Amino acid sequence: MKSVLYIKNMVCPRCIMAVQGILDKMGISYTTVNLGEIVLKEELMGEIREDLNDRLEKFGFTIINDRKGQLIEQMKNLVIANVHHSNEGKDIVWADLISNELKLDFKYLSSLFSSVESITFEQYVINQKIERSKELLVYDELTLTEIAYQLNYSSVAYLSSQFKKVTGMTPTQFRKSVVKNRKSLDDV
Known part of the structure; x- marks a missing residue:
C-alpha cells in the first residue's frame, strides 16, 4: 500500500537528490520524490521510519507528522x-x-x-x-x-x-x- 511522507526543508533539486540517495542507501522503495514529499511503495513502520528520520535530519530535513x-x-x-x-x-x-x-x-x-x-x-x-x-x-x-x-x-x-x-x-x-x-x- 502506497504511503506519502511530507518532508520539511526540501527546497531544491539537490534536496530531492539527497533524499533519493538516503532512500536508496537504506533500500527503501519509493515511487517519486518531489519538493517536500516522498511517495513510498509501502508504509514505513517503527525503527525503519525512525532511522530514516535520523538520516534526513543530518541533512537538515525532517518528516512532518502533523496534518497542519x-x-x-x-x-x-x-x-x-x-x-x-x-x-x-x-x-x-x-x-x-x-x-x-x-x-x-x-x-x-x-x-x-x-x-x-x-x-x-x-x-x-x-x-x-x-x-x-x-x-x-x-x-x-x-x-x-x-x-x-x-x-x-x-x-x-x-x-x-x-x-x-x-x-x-x-x-x-x-x-x-x-x-x-x-x-x-x-x-x-
Whole structure:
C-alpha cells in the first residue's frame, strides 16, 4: 500500500537528490520524490521510519507528522516551485492555485499559515519573489524589466517598491552592492 511522507526543508533539486540517495542507501522503495514529499511503495513502520528520520535530519530535513504542518509545507513548496523553479512569467492567482492543489478553502489555509509561521501567506510569497529577484540580479543576465516580467510583477516600479520594502535598498543598489545578502530558501 502506497504511503506519502511530507518532508520539511526540501527546497531544491539537490534536496530531492539527497533524499533519493538516503532512500536508496537504506533500500527503501519509493515511487517519486518531489519538493517536500516522498511517495513510498509501502508504509514505513517503527525503527525503519525512525532511522530514516535520523538520516534526513543530518541533512537538515525532517518528516512532518502533523496534518497542519504538512499543509503548510505543501503551501511553501508550491510557492517555491512556481517562483524559483519556473522561468515563465505566469499570472498566478495564489488563492486558486493553493486551494485547488490542496483541496481546501484558501481562507482556512491562509489563516493556518499565518498562525503557525507568524507571517501572512502573501508576505511569504513576496519574500520568495524578492529572494528570486536577488538571485537573478546576482547572475546579471536579465534586465530589471525581464526580472519583473518573469516574477509576474505588473511593472518594474512595483518590483522595486516591494524590493526596497523587504531589503531596504533598490534592485539597482543591490546589484551594485558588494555584499549580496541572500538567504537560503528554507530561511526565508
